[in-house]
Amino acid sequence: MTLLERDSALASLAEYAREARAGEGRVVLVGGEAGVGKTALVEAFTRGREKERVVWAMCDGLFTPRPLGPLFDIADEIGLDVTVGRDHLFAATLRALKDVDVLVIEDLHWADEATIDLVRYLGRRLRGTVAVLTYRDDGLAPGDPLRVALGDLGTERGTRRIGLAPLSEPAVRALAEERGVDPAELYRLTGGNPYFVTELVRDGTAGIPASAADAVLARAARLEPRSRAVLDTAALIGLRVDPRLLAAATGAPPEALDALVASGLLTGDATGLRFRHELARLAVEQALPPHRVAAAHAAVLAALQRLGSGDDASMAHHAEAAADSAAALHHAVRAAKAAAGLRSHREAAAQYHRAVRADGNDPRLLDALAFELSMIDAWTGVAEAAERARVLWRAAGDGRREGNALRMRSAAWVSLCRGEEALADAEAAIAVLEPLGPGKELARAYAHLAKQRMLADRHSEAADLARRAQAIAAPLGRHDLLSDTLNTESVARLMQGEEWLPLMRRALDVAIAHGHDEKAGRAYTNLYGLLCRARRFGEAEPVYHEAIAYCDEHDVDTYGTCLRGERAASLARMGRWDEALVLCRQVLTRVEEASPINRIYPLYVNATIRARRDEDGVWEALDEAAASADGCGEPQWIVKARLGRAEAFWLAGKVSDARAEAELADDASARADGWLRGWVATWLGRTGSDRPARGVLAEPFALEVAGDFAGAARAWEALGCPYDAALARLGAGDEDSLRHALAVFGDLGAAAAVRVARQRLRDAGARSIPAGPRTATRANQHGLTRREQQVLDLVAEGLTNAEIAGRLVLSVKTVDHHVSAVLGKLGVATRAEAARKAG
Structure with a gap:
């Protein structure tokens, strides 16, 4: 049948292939609803390319997938050794693809975690190859790993998108x-x-x-009974069907398979058979009488075993469907271990879920399930699995593992912002483990409680617990625990005014040297966060870029998310609000249905910027942030959430409400450092609270509390914090300071703060008060400043940031900032999209 209304998409694919041949490398994301013709489009594109090397792989959604299934499918074709470790395998894949012109991976919406990571890896490095990735874009949840990956890929310069719409x-x-x-x-x-x-x-x-299903079934009904039975079994095998497996499972002669191809329901090529579309397979599968399903799955499982299959994921699926618990348990555990080895943690968790369904009384399976769930931020499941394991270990009289299960459940409560339960479990774990003497479980428990003490601002206790954990971990060669506890001790030292940086650097070095990626991610996050906390942005900048590259490269998503949240807050402090909002959106999408604790910072940053700009969506975010902060009980989060609310109320002219929030922040800050206490103290002053400042404050705050508003403003400006500087000048009250503050607020687009400054000027008797944001910015349809519009125009001309810097006599770093701001204001992810919008 004619391929209609796809000329533009085909032309785009051809153009991207030409660009790839020129050495650029292209990743083309082809999205659309099920049945919209993604495969037909790619088949049409690859026809006539006999002189080029085209490699075709696909993901299968019938069962929990085998990690890196598409890569294993093409390994022989591209000469790839799949027995090496994951990192070496990714690098080897990239080398093997240098001789491939077109790589097609179909149905990426069914991809396992490791395959998605591979796509990310290739997307940043492909040269000379066009990779065409098809996926369904209907039904993808905002936090779906594929959606997150697509967002990341969309920021790469070599990524292109093609969206297919239904026919007119x-x-x-x-x-x-x-x-x-x-x-x-x-x-x-x-x-x-x-x-x-x-x-x-x-x-x-x-x-x-x-319906189309009726049309499929009508065609199936015309088959001979033997061929129809073979078709039914094929539907249970999957979208792609190995003819040897189908023949072994059904005893079908070749002519029965030929009849399926002749019917048009299946197609055949050199790689085997496949249903013409997943919707056709589903129609056949769903029409199967329930009493025949288990027997058919059992026949497929037996055939896989006879053929010597190594695909434990497939065999676990068929074994469970056949109600063969022993086989399901055996293959699910093997599949889970293989998935975990490839860092495909979602698939590992799914397989351990299957193993637990087969045998729910083995606490080792529950321990493994809890760990894998922790790796994918599924903390409610962690708490449930850890509790079931705890009960079973206690009944078995194994105190060490009972204590470990308590620690794991405590970690779940931390991420779920249930602070009291987290502390109770952490202390209970130590109570169980200490009588049993030193061991890795006790070291972990000390390390975990040390973090909780540190986060509760009980820093002396935290440092003591960290050192006790180190004393156990070092002789055992547990470098992961050593890094973790050095990290915690470093933070505790800083909060007590002691030297901290060498200890944190050592924590990072230990983690990297011994391949503990998660611990390295934590060390990077705290190193960057503590530098930013002290507003040492110049030192922090290279740390961030090094850290985020490491976390993305090593798939440390939890700390990559934390880093991005910390980065958003730092950008906000530096007045780079549009960039901060872009990052906030990315982070909140990543953790939409995961850890509440990882949402607090981006919620706070997003809400405060919107409050300053007098935009919608402020209170929903602040309410969620405050609820999570109160639940976790950690002072740093309570202070942030409450001061965010205080500022929003203050900007709206509700000073008494703002004062109440500032005093709640003060209640939580008794043991905080000078930066957090200083932040609280200034808001107590702004809102008219009679509470005094606590302890020694960081310099800019101390100057403001002492009434030296000009000195505070200069200190903030020296640190690169324009909004804080403007707030300090606002407190001075003289007309020059107020006009200076008004100009800064206007440049930042802080409409609510502008309103406050204008009122202060009126109260001071000033005349000729500016009406609002600068005319050029207000007149631009996208809210771009004059300089940002110049940058956008040059981006549209195809200039690089370095070329733009030369044209406008700016530093490349300044242009980088302008480009990020432009992308944020336009609501796009790539320069190409910005250029199209500019046109």
């Missing part, structure tokens, strides 16, 4: 008229979905069936 009514009419079908009725039934249209037109009956 005229196109459906053209297809309908070929077969004498009522075009209006066909369009009404299909909505222009090419697969549905094709199935209904191909059915060849006088009337139009009620």
Whole structure:
């Protein structure tokens, strides 16, 4: 059937392939709903490329997938040794693809975690190859790993997108008229979905069936009984079907398989058989009588075993469906271990879930499940699995493992912002473990409680617990625990005014040297965060770029998310609000359904910037942040959430409400450092609270509390914090200071703060008060400043940041900042999208 309304998409693919051949490398994301014609498009694109090397792989959604399944499928074809470790395998894949012109990976929405990581890896490095990745874009949850990966890929310069829409009514009419079908009725039934249209037109009956599934089943009904039974088994095997496996499972002769291809339900090529579309497979599978399903799965499992299959993921699926608990347990555990070895933690967790369904009384399985769930931020599941394991270990009289389960459940409560329960479990774990003497479990428990004490601002206790953990961990060679506790001790030292940086650097070095990626991620996050806490942005900048590259490269997503949240806060302090908001959106998308604690910082940053700009969406974010902060009980989060609310109330003129929030922040800051206490003290002063400042404050805050507003402003400006400087000048009250503050607020687009400054000027009797944001910015349809518009124009011309810097006589770093701000204001992820919007 003719491929209609796809000329533009085909032309784009051809152009991207030419660009790739020129050495650039391209990743093309082809998205659309099920049945919209993604495969048909890519097949049309690859036809006629006999002189080029095209490699085709696919993901299968029938069962929990085998990690890196698409890569294993093409390994022989590209000469790849798959027995090496994951990092070496990724590098080897990149080298092997240098001789491939076109790489196609279909149905990426079914990809396992390791395959998604591989796509990320290739997306940053491909040269000379065009990688075409198809996926369904309907039904992807905001926090789905693929959606997050697509967002990351979208920021790469070599990424392109093609979105396929359903066929128009005229196109459906053209297809309908070929077969004498009522075009209006066909369009009404299909909505222009090419697969549905094709199935209904191909059915060849006088009337139009009620659905495409009916059309598929009508064609299946014409098969001989033997071939129909083979078709049913094929539907249980998956979208792609190995003819040897199908023959072994059914005893079907070759002519029965030929009949399936002749029917048009399956297609065949050099790699085997496949259903023409997943929707066709589903139609056949869902029509199977339930009493036949288990026996068919058992036959497939037996055939896989006879053929010597090494695909434990597939065998675990068929074993469970066949109600063979012993086989399901055996293969699920093997599949889980293999997935974990490839860092495909979602698939590992799914397989351990399957193993637990087969045998729910083995606490070792529950321990493994809890760990894998912790790696994917699924903390409610961690708490449940750890509790079940604790009960079983206690019944078995194994105190060490009971204590470890308590520690794991405590970690879950921390991430779920249930601070009291977290502390109770952490202390209970130590109570169970200490009588049993030193061991790795006790070291872990000390290390975990040390972190909780540190986060509760009980720094002396934290440092003591960290050192006790180190004393146990070092002789055992537990470098992961050594790094973790050095990290905690470093933070505790800083909070007590002691030297901290060498200890944190050592924590990072130990983690990297011994390959403990997660601990390295934590060390990087705290190193960057503590530098930013002290507003040492110049030192922090290279740390961030090094840290985020490490976390992304090593798939340390939890700390990559934390780093981005910390970065958003730092950008906000430096007045780079648009960049901060872009990062906030990325982080909140990543953790939409995961750890509440990881959402607090981006919620706070997002809300305060919006409050300053007098935009919507402030209170929903602040309410969530405050609820999570109160739940976790950690002073740093309580202070941030409450001062965010205080500022929002103050900007809205609700001073008494702002004062109440500032005093709640003060209640939580008794043991905090000078930066946090100083922040609280200034807001107590701004809101008219009679509470005194506590202890020694960081210099800019101390100057402001002492009434030296000009000195405070200069200190903030020296640190690179324009909004804080403007707030300090606002406190001075004289007309020059107020006008200076008003100008800064205007440049930042802080409409609510502008309103406050203008009122202060009126109260001071000033005349000729500016009306609002600068005219040029206000007049620009996207809210761009004059300089940002200049940068956008040059981006649209195709200039690099270095070329733009030369043209405008700016530093490349300044241009980087302008480009990030432009992308944020335009709401786009790439320069190409910005250029199109500019046009």
